[in-house]
Amino acid sequence: MDIFEPIKYLSDFVTYDFLHIAKGSYLGESINFFIYDIIKIGLLLIIINFIMAITRYYFPTEKIRKILNKKRLFGLDYLLAAILGVVTPFCSCSSIPLFIGFISAGIPLGITFTFLISSPLVNEASLYLFPAIFGIKITLIYNIIGIIIAIIGGLFIQSIKPEKWINKDLIKYKNRKVLEEEYQEKIELKFLLKYWWNDGWQITKQIFPYVLIGVGIGALIHGFVPIELVEKYLSSKEWWSTPLAVILGAPLYANSVGVIPIIEALTEKGVPIGTALAFMTAVVTVSFPEMMMLSKVMKWQLLAIFISVTLFGVMIIGYILNIFF
Numbered sequence: 001m002d003i004f005e006p007i008k009y010l011s012d013f014v015t016y017d018f019l020h021i022a023k024g025s026y027l028g029e030s031i032n033f034f035i036y037d038i039i040k041i042g043l044l045l046i047i048i049n050f051i052m053a054i055t056r057y058y059f060p061t062e063k064i065r066k067i068l069n070k071k072r073l074f075g076l077d078y079l080l081a082a083i084l085g086v087v088t089p090f091c092s093c094s095s096i097p098l099f100i101g102f103i104s105a106g107i108p109l110g111i112t113f114t115f116l117i118s119s120p121l122v123n124e125a126s127l128y129l130f131p132a133i134f135g136i137k138i139t140l141i142y143n144i145i146g147i148i149i150a151i152i153g154g155l156f157i158q159s160i161k162p163e164k165w166i167n168k169d170l171i172k173y174k175n176r177k178v179l180e181e182e183y184q185e186k187i188e189l190k191f192l193l194k195y196w197w198n199d200g201w202q203i204t205k206q207i208f209p210y211v212l213i214g215v216g217i218g219a220l221i222h223g224f225v226p227i228e229l230v231e232k233y234l235s236s237k238e239w240w241s242t243p244l245a246v247i248l249g250a251p252l253y254a255n256s257v258g259v260i261p262i263i264e265a266l267t268e269k270g271v272p273i274g275t276a277l278a279f280m281t282a283v284v285t286v287s288f289p290e291m292m293m294l295s296k297v298m299k300w301q302l303l304a305i306f307i308s309v310t311l312f313g314v315m316i317i318g319y320i321l322n323i324f325f
């Protein structure tokens with residue numbers, strides 16, 4: 001069962017029963033999308049930021065850094081981050097709260113970016129739906145390359161020392177040792193629950209306005225951009241069709257399962273499989289709503305690097321699949 005199914009029922013009720021907007025209409029699709037994603041991402045922000053507040057309290061930053069920076073774990077920590085991204089059933093915007101939690105917990109930025117890239121890139125659609133739709137070979141190649149790209153992307157971002165481009169307000173917190181030293185005694189659970197809530201809520205408040213703006217724009221694109229426009233320009237088998245697919249897909253916003261019908265339609269219209277999947281991957285990894293949220297977390301220099309690394313990886317996936325299939 002989809003854990004977000006109750007939210008889907010609620011968004012359908014509000015859109016079609018309460019507001020009486022016609023199903024299948026452009027306006028209905030946009031409003032339904034907006035309600036669903038605002039509630040889903042808002043809840044994820046609150047829950048994950050609360051959990052990460054507890055994590056930060058009990059696991060000091062330096063301890064986490066030492067564990068993850070041990071030489072014996074070199075490379076393995078990035079692989080684990082990529083696998084964690086694979087098993088989280090979130091779209092790019094939904095994975096951002098956990099990404100922020102990783103940053104605030106002091107986990108190296110390269111590892112957090114590996115998670116951020118792999119979470120939407122290698123997703124539930126690529127694991128469960130691809131075999132039935134595209135076959136085992138395409139599924140394996142896509143997922144293996146996706147994990148490799150996420151790891152290489154994280155390693156590259158870590159190598160340029162990106163800490164200077166991160167919003168420091170998101171990593172200010174007091175751990176267990178500091179609080180107990182301040183109060184000279186063991187902290188009561190009632191106080192801790194309030195402290196953890198306030199700590200997580202401060203981050204949620206900073207990010208949520210950007211969620212509203214980003215999802216609002218994404219909802220308009222989702223409801224009003226016709227599939228015919230995409231089909232028209234991607235059917236070519238020329239080399240430039242893959243970069244074009246990435247450029248067309250990047251501003252859009254949808255989760256992987258939602259965009260699968262579009263990919264099927266594109267391949268049936270003669271769009272090469274690599275080009276079609278490059279379009280899908282760009283949609284689910286680098287979208288305008290996601291960039292709006294990330295702009296609150298990092299400066300434009302790091303955001304530009306993240307976008308460039310991710311889109312380059314997406315094009316590599318498209319070219320490789322077009323060569324072999």
